[in-house]
Amino acid sequence: MEHCEVASINLARLLREGGTARATGVVREAFFVGEERFPLEGEATWKVVVSAVGGDEYWLSGEVEGVVLMECRRCLKPTPTPIHAHFQHLLRYQQGLEEVVFHEEKEEEYYAFGEPDLDLLPFLTEAFVTEMPYTVLCQEGCKGLCPVCGADRNLVDCGHEPEVHHPLLGLKDLLPEL
Numbered sequence: 001m002e003h004c005e006v007a008s009i010n011l012a013r014l015l016r017e018g019g020t021a022r023a024t025g026v027v028r029e030a031f032f033v034g035e036e037r038f039p040l041e042g043e044a045t046w047k048v049v050v051s052a053v054g055g056d057e058y059w060l061s062g063e064v065e066g067v068v069l070m071e072c073r074r075c076l077k078p079t080p081t082p083i084h085a086h087f088q089h090l091l092r093y094q095q096g097l098e099e100v101v102f103h104e105e106k107e108e109e110y111y112a113f114g115e116p117d118l119d120l121l122p123f124l125t126e127a128f129v130t131e132m133p134y135t136v137l138c139q140e141g142c143k144g145l146c147p148v149c150g151a152d153r154n155l156v157d158c159g160h161e162p163e164v165h166h167p168l169l170g171l172k173d174l175l176p177e178l
Ligand SMILES: [Zn+2]
Pocket: 072, 073, 074, 075, 076, 077, 137, 138, 139, 142, 143, 144
């Protein structure tokens, strides 16, 4: 089993002899999707198995696990959020192909690759980011930021009244006093 600093797996032996190849490694600091950065607390660890399944086809399966820092949806505090994602993809070897290309044909999806060194980072990133929740709270009952002064109401009592939205509150003023 190879332990890599870069997230890739060398499939040269697998392409020659068939069988199974395994690799493990870590991703440091962050995952990136375009300009968007998903910062990690510590390292994310991953492991991957690639098995020859006949012809030019290979089955990639793996998992990635780490703690991503997501902004609390109320107070924006970076909130450690554990993620554990699994993924499986069909790979197809096409000699000479320089990049990994996704194909979707009828009911079948596969990734074509042509280099024995397969970059795993796109697979790890997709699996990890897909597994992230849409929003998180830093704690149950997070009081959020004050809409008037921006203070973190978990830390300070700035004295501003929290906004109250109640459909009947406005109505009360319209009714004659009894
Ligand atoms: Zn919060």
